[in-house]
Amino acid sequence: MSREQRQALDDMLRAAPQASGPVPVEQMRQGFARFMSQFPVPAGVTRTPIELGGRGAVRVEPSADARPGIILYLHGGSFSLGSPETAMALTAHLVERTGVAAISVDYRLAPEHPFPAAINDCLSAYRDLLDHDVDPASIVFAGDSAGGGLAVTTTLAARDAGLPVPAGIVAFSPGLDHTRTGASMTSKEGIDPLFTRAGMEHTGTLYLDGQDPEQPLLAPAVHADLRGFPPMLLQVGTNELLLDDAVRLADLARAAETDVILDVVAGVPHVFPAFVGLIDEADEAIARAALFIGQRLRIR
Numbered sequence: 001m002s003r004e005q006r007q008a009l010d011d012m013l014r015a016a017p018q019a020s021g022p023v024p025v026e027q028m029r030q031g032f033a034r035f036m037s038q039f040p041v042p043a044g045v046t047r048t049p050i051e052l053g054g055r056g057a058v059r060v061e062p063s064a065d066a067r068p069g070i071i072l073y074l075h076g077g078s079f080s081l082g083s084p085e086t087a088m089a090l091t092a093h094l095v096e097r098t099g100v101a102a103i104s105v106d107y108r109l110a111p112e113h114p115f116p117a118a119i120n121d122c123l124s125a126y127r128d129l130l131d132h133d134v135d136p137a138s139i140v141f142a143g144d145s146a147g148g149g150l151a152v153t154t155t156l157a158a159r160d161a162g163l164p165v166p167a168g169i170v171a172f173s174p175g176l177d178h179t180r181t182g183a184s185m186t187s188k189e190g191i192d193p194l195f196t197r198a199g200m201e202h203t204g205t206l207y208l209d210g211q212d213p214e215q216p217l218l219a220p221a222v223h224a225d226l227r228g229f230p231p232m233l234l235q236v237g238t239n240e241l242l243l244d245d246a247v248r249l250a251d252l253a254r255a256a257e258t259d260v261i262l263d264v265v266a267g268v269p270h271v272f273p274a275f276v277g278l279i280d281e282a283d284e285a286i287a288r289a290a291l292f293i294g295q296r297l298r299i300r
Contacts, residue, residue, distance in 0.1 A: 013193040039089035053124030069297040071102035076145030078203035097290035114209035122154040136164040148174025168296035176221035178213035182244030221248040231259035237268035
């Protein structure tokens, strides 16, 4: 990434709406939707509203004939913002690069529906696929930010419920620790152009609704047992508060002898793969994610 690319992206993100109180959550949602709408969706993909697991969802299909498999996509937004539409550009780039259709789930949001509503919705969506005889070996979970965290916690919930786990997990800058004990929460304050610790604590409080964060489904980077997990690809930038969420989850994966690829990319911000066409590293990250998904789904 050139210095000019980096500075332009940094300036754009610092001008984005910040999720910090006492801004009403509906105002935050509107600002987030406006900001995310400026990222173009690749031409040619088709979007079809569907229902999955009792929730609305969007099926995203590539411009060419779809290859076998499903990407179950979980959007970001600090567990209180966003929808399949706010993550559509990133979802569609992943679909186009892999040739695999995605289903993006419109899970319930906090504070109206705090923990564990989002996990329950994502698990219900996965159950629905399994109940319709979709082979778990043909499903990859993917998500960004809070959605990356949900890709991990939904897998935890599925495994603990006795369900087969998906073929793999792709998590872009996942949020994996509501205890906020990662060193990068302090060391990257002011360096992260998008988030502040205060802002993350505000939205985290909306999701927690008074629950103790010291549990695997709220702090998997600290407390999760990853035995029996599928292979994971974690991608994170050095310029973000959530850097150590991904780093510590990778450590837990190695301790559990679970396959994990951790991509730590220097000088890039939160969910940097979303910025296709703006920074070179985004295109490279999507290509690596597509390769990982193809390998997990045995696409040749």
